[in-house]
Amino acid sequence: MHPHAISLSRRADAAPEPVLRLFLALMLGLTLALSQAIPSHAQGAPESFADLADKISPSVVNITTSTTIAAPTQERPPMVPEGSPFEEFFRDFMDPQGRGEQGGPRRSEALGSGFVVSADGYIVTNNHVIEGADDIQIEFFSGNKLEATLVGTDPKTDIALLKVESPTPLPFVSFGNSDEARVGDWVVAMGNPLGQGFSVSAGIVSARNRALSGTYDDYIQTDAAINRGNSGGPLFNMEGEVIGVNTAILSPNGGSIGIGFSMASNVVTKVVGQLREFGETRRGWLGVRIQDVTPDVAEAMGLGEAKGALITDVPEGPAKEAGMMAGDVILSFDGAEVSDTRELVRRVADAPIGEAVDVLVMRDGKNETLLVTLGRREEAEGDEILPTAAAPETDPATAEVLGLTVAPLSSEEAAELGLPGGTEGLAVTSVDELSEAYTKGLREGDVITEAGQQKVVTIKDLQDRIAEAKDAGRKSLLLLVRRGGDPRFVALSLDE
Incomplete structure (x- = not known):
């Protein structure tokens, strides 16, 4: 018995009955108040994950691919943008077949994970797990093995859909709503890490809405142990629903350090639905x-x-x-x-x-x-994007404004800068390295086509826009700048 409980029982023996009843009533009220202060949806740590693992394991599969490597190829670039501080540490399981190694033609095998999403044999995994594979073998938790065919892939989200033909219905899992996953919620990752076979790891949701480098990225970050071979495996919530597909880790040594990324199920379900219906994505x-x-x-x-x-x-x-x-x-x-x-x-x-x-x-x-x-x-996506513009009027005058030296753009200069024919505006001939313009990335060779959301062709056009912005009480002027045909808006302070 707890020492405080012992002390209470001794005092209760000597206390008058009304006093004891009042004390117990106060304690009950305090307990109720505390219970009401705790959100009803808050959950403590589970005593065990065993029941959940028993429930979901039959739907998780190991994937072995076989590929003919015809010739040496360059290593796959990292999933993070070039120059990122994380670039040298990123290990995204994207070269499971050792394609960065040198050598002649050979057969190569690689291991990954996946999970069954329908009784008739549809299986979800990562695109990089099966990319270029000649043969895809699926091993189930029971030990049975089946050959899989590729239904479709989406490299943009790194998702692939496979299909196996089974004589009996297969155990499968359902997708959950990843938008309901909160930072701090318990999650379980399953898969085939480092070729060790079926393995379970547990952790929490560490962050939401992470973006790595893809246009459609929506990653759940988790500290559940994820390693090479876990690629394509599921991330489960405590209801046994898939809320993510394990795809990448951040690591200096290739092993788990508690920073893993799973593509959110609300992205995956849309991709899987289109792959299943059309064999391709339709965005x-x-x-x-x-x-x-x-x-x-x-x-x-x-x-x-x-x-x-x-x-x-x-x-x-x-x-x-x-x-x-x-x-x-x-x-x-x-x-x-x-x-x-x-x-x-x-x-x-x-x-x-x-x-x-x-x-x-x-x-x-x-x-x-x-x-x-x-x-x-x-x-x-394959169409060339060309801006439309009228023929420019040549104006040889130059001026220094907002830390920039500008001059009207000639057709010859436009061609030298790789701009489409007919592009007009003001060419930046130099940039003051101490100016805000330089800090915000403007460089010699850029072309200003708009100022204050109005077209500029001559230097007077730009000077007029500056004067108008000052008269309106604006602190900055918005410029539309093109570099090699690619446009972006830049706001420059009018105090320059």
Whole structure:
């Protein structure tokens, strides 16, 4: 017995009965108050994961692939952008077949993981687990083995769908709602780490909405142990639902240090559904180039807050047909608010192809709703995007403004800078290295095509835009800058 309990019982023997009843009533009230203060959905650590493991293990599979390596190839680049501070530490299981090694033609085997999502034999895994494989063998928890065929892949999310033919229905698991996963929730990872066979590890959700380098990234970060061979395996919640597909780890040595990444199930389910129905992905396409609205850009445009997606260019496509223009800020798409470019890209990709959706944009300080019929991204990605512009008028004058030396762009200079024919604007001939313009990345060879969301062709155009912004009480001026044809908006302080 607890020493405090012993002390209480002795005092109760000597205390009058009414006093004892009052004391017990106060204790009961305190207990109820404390229980009400704790959220009902909060869960303590489970005593054991054994029951959960028993329930879900039959649906998890080991995957062995066999590939003919015809000749040496270069190592696969890391999943993080070049120059990232994490680049040298990233191990994303993306070279399980040793394709970075030198040597002649040979057969190579690799190991990975996956999980069954239907009784008739559909299996989900990572694209990099089966990429280039000549033969895919599936080993089930029972020890049975079946050969798998490839249904379809999506390299952008690193997801692949396989199919096996089984004489009997297979045990399978269902996807859960990854948006309901909270930081701190318990999760369980299962798979075939380092070729050791079926293995279970447990941890918590460490972070949400992680982006590595992909357009559609939405990773759940977890400290559940994930190693090479876990690729393609499931990340379960405590209900036994799949809320992620284990894909990558951050590690200096190739082993788990508690920073693993699983592609969120709400991304995976859409991909798997399309692969199952069409054998390929079919994402919506709006047809704009965009950038985030930063605080300085918001101030330069007179926006109340930095949110939405700023359109930098509108080539031929659905958006142009609907009347969208460079400088518009997309505030909502199909009735859902857009906070940044990443959210817009994902919403557009998930929207049905060929259907008309409402897009709310802010233009010249006023909101306007446009009706856009979406195209298909996969069909448009190979198209060359060329801005349209009228022939320039040559003006040899130069000027120093906002830390920049600029001059009207000639057709010869446009060709030398790799710009499309007909591009007009002001060429940046030098940049003061102590200026804000240099800090924000402007360099010699850039071309300013707009200032204050108005076209500029001559130096006077730019000077007029600066004067107008100052007269309006603006602290900065928004420039549309092109480099090799790629546009972006940059806000420069008018104090320069």
